[in-house]
Amino acid sequence: DTGVSQDPRHKITKRGQNVTFRCDPISEHNRLYWYRQTLGQGPEFLTYFQNEAQLEKSRLLSDRFSAERPKGSFSTLEIQRTEQGDSAMYLCASSQLAEGGETQYFGPGTRLLVL
Amino acid sequence: QKEVEQNSGPLSVPEGAIASLNCTYSDRGSQSFFWYRQYSGKSPELIMFIYSNGDKEDGRFTAQLNKASQYVSLLIRDSQPSDSATYLCAVIDGGTSYGKLTFGQGTILTVHP
Numbered sequence: 221d222t223g224v225s226q227d228p229r230h231k232i233t234k235r236g237q238n239v240t241f242r243c244d245p246i247s248e249h250n251r252l253y254w255y256r257q258t259l260g261q262g263p264e265f266l267t268y269f270q271n272e273a274q275l276e277k278s279r280l281l282s283d284r285f286s287a288e289r290p291k292g293s294f295s296t297l298e299i300q301r302t303e304q305g306d307s308a309m310y311l312c313a314s315s316q317l318a319e320g321g322e323t324q325y326f327g328p329g330t331r332l333l334v335l
Numbered sequence: 336q337k338e339v340e341q342n343s344g345p346l347s348v349p350e351g352a353i354a355s356l357n358c359t360y361s362d363r364g365s366q367s368f369f370w371y372r373q374y375s376g377k378s379p380e381l382i383m384f385i386y387s388n389g390d391k392e393d394g395r396f397t398a399q400l401n402k403a404s405q406y407v408s409l410l411i412r413d414s415q416p417s418d419s420a421t422y423l424c425a426v427i428d429g430g431t432s433y434g435k436l437t438f439g440q441g442t443i444l445t446v447h448p
Contacts, residue, residue: 222380251433251434253434253435253436255436260440260441261440261441262339262423262425262438262439262440262441263379263423263436263438264438265435265436265437268433268435270433275433276431276433276435309378311378311379315434320386321366321367321384321386321427322367322427322433322434323369323381323384323434324369324381324434324436325381326371326378326379326380326381327378328377328378329377329378
């Protein structure tokens with residue numbers, strides 16, 4: 221257990237429905253990342269928050285995706301009008317810049333299946 | 336497109352042997368390199384990071400970095416069946432001031448008794 225938690229751990233939804241995932245980072249970490257991982261591939265970067273500010277969004281994030289981090293604590297990732305291609309593991313990671321560099325610790329992930 | 340490539344697997348080694356995992360990256364500006372282990376159905380777990388050229392050892396794991404060759408490797412000594420997992424190489428993009436990671440596709444390692 222890295223101290224990063226995600227909820228729910230699994231989500232099955234029908235195409236066209238909206239889903240929302242939550243990530244609670246390690247409390248003292250001000251940096252938070254979302255990644256998406258499909259079967260047989262490494263995780264791909266989706267978006268980055270420093271405190272409450274969303275500083276980068278990947279081109280992978282279409283208009284149907286939105287992420288927030290109110291008050292710089294937990295973060296949510298919402299997918300509207302889900303498509304079968306959205307089926308993947310959604311990973312959240314948190315980190316803090318320290319002497320020598322930055323290391324990210326991942327939560328357990330949310331596995332999404334869109335039927 | 337910044338790329339991270341890992342040696343094709345799967346890699347199978349006998350228990351007690353040395354497993355060697357390799358990774359090359361395209362971004363010459365990258366300064367930070369990581370190895371994550373991922374068990375089936377689980378999330379990536381950080382096992383090593385390396386920032387400087389040379390070797391870094393932690394228990395049975397040794398990470399090696401050669402920035403001139405844009406090459407990073409992971410050696411696992413005295414491999415155990417519990418080391419069987421997918422190993423992900425990850426690199427922080429050199430053009431960012433934060434930790435945006437680019438991952439390789441992973442190498443599946445199987446350690447057989």
